[in-house]
Amino acid sequence: MNATLSALNPLTLRFAHNVIEHLGLKLYQNKPTNVLAELVSNSWDAMASRVFIELNNSPSGSPASISVFDDGRGMSKTDLATNYLVVGQPKPRPSQSPDKSRYPMGRKGIGKLAPFGIARIVHVVTVQNDLTMWLVFDYDAMLAAEHADASTTSIYAPTILADEVALDQLSSIVPPEMKDVFAKFQSTISSTASGTLVHATNLTLRKPISTVQLRESLGRRFTVTLARPDFTVHVNGGFLSESDVFPEWELRIPAVGTLEEAIHTPTGQRMVRYWVGFVKEASWSQEQAGVGVYAHGKVAQDRPFFFGVKGREIFSRYMYAVVEADWIDELPQDTISTDRTSVHWEDPDLEPLYNWGAKSVVSWIGSYEQKRKDVARLEDTALVDGFLSKTSDIKLRDTDKSHLIELISTVTPRLGKDHSARVRLVEATAKAWVHEPARKLIRELWEKVTTFEPTAFAASINRLSDELVPESLSLAVAFSLRVFALTQLHGHILKGQETQLQTLIESFPWILNTKYERYVYRRALATIVEQEANLIATRNPFPPIPADRTKPDFVFFGSPEDREILIVELKGPADTAQQEEYQQLHSYVLYLASRFTSSRVSGLLVSGDHSSTLMSFRSESMDFMKWNDVLLQSRRGHMDLLTALLVGTDPAGDDTRIQQVCELGGTAVRDFLTQMSVKEPQLRDLVNRLTPVPGTPQPKN
Secondary structure (H helix, E strand, C coil), X not given: CHHHHHHHCCCCEEEECCHHHHHHHHHHCCCHHHHHHHXXXXXXXXXXXXXXXXXXXXXXXXXXXXXXXXXXXXXXXXXXXXXXXXXCCCCCCCCCCCCCCCCCCCCCCCHHHXXXXXXXXXXXXXXXXXXXXXXXXXXXXXXXXXXXXXXXXXXXXXEEEEEEEEHHHCHHHCCHHHHHHHHHHHHHCCCCXXXXXXXXXXXXXXXXXXXXXXXXXXXXXXXXXXXXXXCEEEEXXXXXXXXXXXXXXXXXXXXXCCEEEEEEECCEEEEEEEEEEEECCCCCCHHHCEEEEEECCXXXXXXXXXXXXXCCHHHHCCEXXXXXXXXXXXXXXXXXXXXXXXXXXXXXHHHHHHHHHHHHHHHHHHHHHHHHHHHHHHHHHHHHHHHHHHCCCCCCCHHHHXXXXXXXXXXXXXXXXXXXXXXXXXXXXXXXCCCCHHHHHHHHXXXXXXXXXXHHHHHHHHHHHHHCHHHHHHHHHHHHHHHHHHHHHHHHHHHCCHHHHHHHHHHCHHHCCHHHCCCEECHHHHHHHHHHHCCCCCCCCCCCCCCCCCCCEEEEEECXXXXXXXXXXXXXXXXXXXXXXHHHHHHHHHHHHHHCCCCXXXXXXXXXXXXXXXXXXXXCCEEEEEHHHHHHHHHHHHHHHHHHHHHHHCCCCCCHHHHHHHHHHCHHHHHHHHHHHCCCHHHHHHHHHCCCCCCCCCCCC
């Protein structure tokens, strides 16, 4: 029988040209963790209950050999010839598997080549029913076989040290450097008489593998290494447990075990199991945080991965989630990359899972954010108490302190674990805290309204008006600064200084309209457009700017989370915008709208004047403004509010903040207040009491 087998199925490795180099060396080159992950998955597929990894270093400390052995079912000579030695031979799926209690992790039949990414010599010792096959593979010889025969199929014959030899008869052929690991292998399979040992030597690694990092990596790549009592992994004699893999959780969802949800896909209802933990201290790098998606216990989508959720990085870096979706490895089409680091999420069958994941990530981070708020409230209380105990000139009542802590606690979670930043925030907020009567009185006001007591209601209104003086004056100081900025705008418009105008708009988008208060300058958006514009002419989506037109300047703004994007095209105060400028701006709006489908993208063209034809193009997404209109609209609105704040408070003329209004705003504020005081007696009295700014004309009675 053996003679017939040897004739029909000789123990030769058959492979397509260059496959060893591309699927062995180049796919796993200098990635020992990935190599060991492939060998562990092979042990799982072989129905092993125990897997042992031995990392051996030379006396000098450099890596000498890596061994992985298990007590699985091993391979017979027939198995070697018909399956193991055929590169790319698919493993049987569950309907064909002899034991359906485990779904095989391997699918592509190339994991056997993984050791050649880090080794030049690989021993495969496999035992089934006490009969041993021992093959030795030489990487350089395999490459020579490839280069010698560039035909469709190359053939390489490994060295055979044992051909169906009883296990206890092998002592004489064991190389000296393998005696220790071979003895451990023999002991492991003494009761089953079946198993496999893979011993990789002549390593190409320069640095020794960290046992600690290997434990963490294996535990995070395989859910089965921690969740199955019938499959244990040992690294250098130590049993791999959850304490080796994960730090202490500050929040875990659920507290223990996993949750399960059903999602609807084009191929029917599918189940997803998951758990997520948030650590107290993110000792790992950003690349190790996020979601790992697993199929049958092995990672399919590696971290960092967040199902496309962005803008929550300050919280997401503390997150470690495990999502088990076995069915993505059971689809007819192959949706997992060869190195099992990414999933083809564009596949229609996986779109529901991707959408579920995005919503779940937002929900998980929301739960963690609430947890951080609860913890922050306790921590901030201690910080405020500590600050007040050291600062004798700031005294707060208990009610003041509780409101201050509540305010700070809404912000500190977003500072993450930066303790020094939180201390600075507490100090700055406590110093700026005038008092809390506004909040208290507003609550009291609503209580009086609900009781319908006119006298009490009127008293609350009067108290509220008195107590709001500090708040109004603080706002007046802020608005005086804006008046100063608008004065600069006026000067640059008169001088036609286009560069300075662009700088002002980038820094103060509210100049264009108060509805842009929340907008901030987005250099990243400008980079995206610039990169697209630099592509070859056949792909550039933007119309060229005529040679006889001045090149326009573009400023890109975004609201929080870029839900709204504004593109502002700036032309000089002396320029008249034509249809060419509109077309350029409109093309940018359309392009960014196609890139950011969940954002509302609009454009604004600002110039000295506009051609009459442009007005017909005005729409919800496209608007036009003249520089003079920008100045008049913005300056009038801000100055009116400044005047109303000052008149409404009727403060003392020597109030420090009143002096700041004019000192910070400069002569523009003083001149404007003087003009306004002509028609407003209360304001005139206030201006007369002000200490004059040097060089400013005095108001007339």
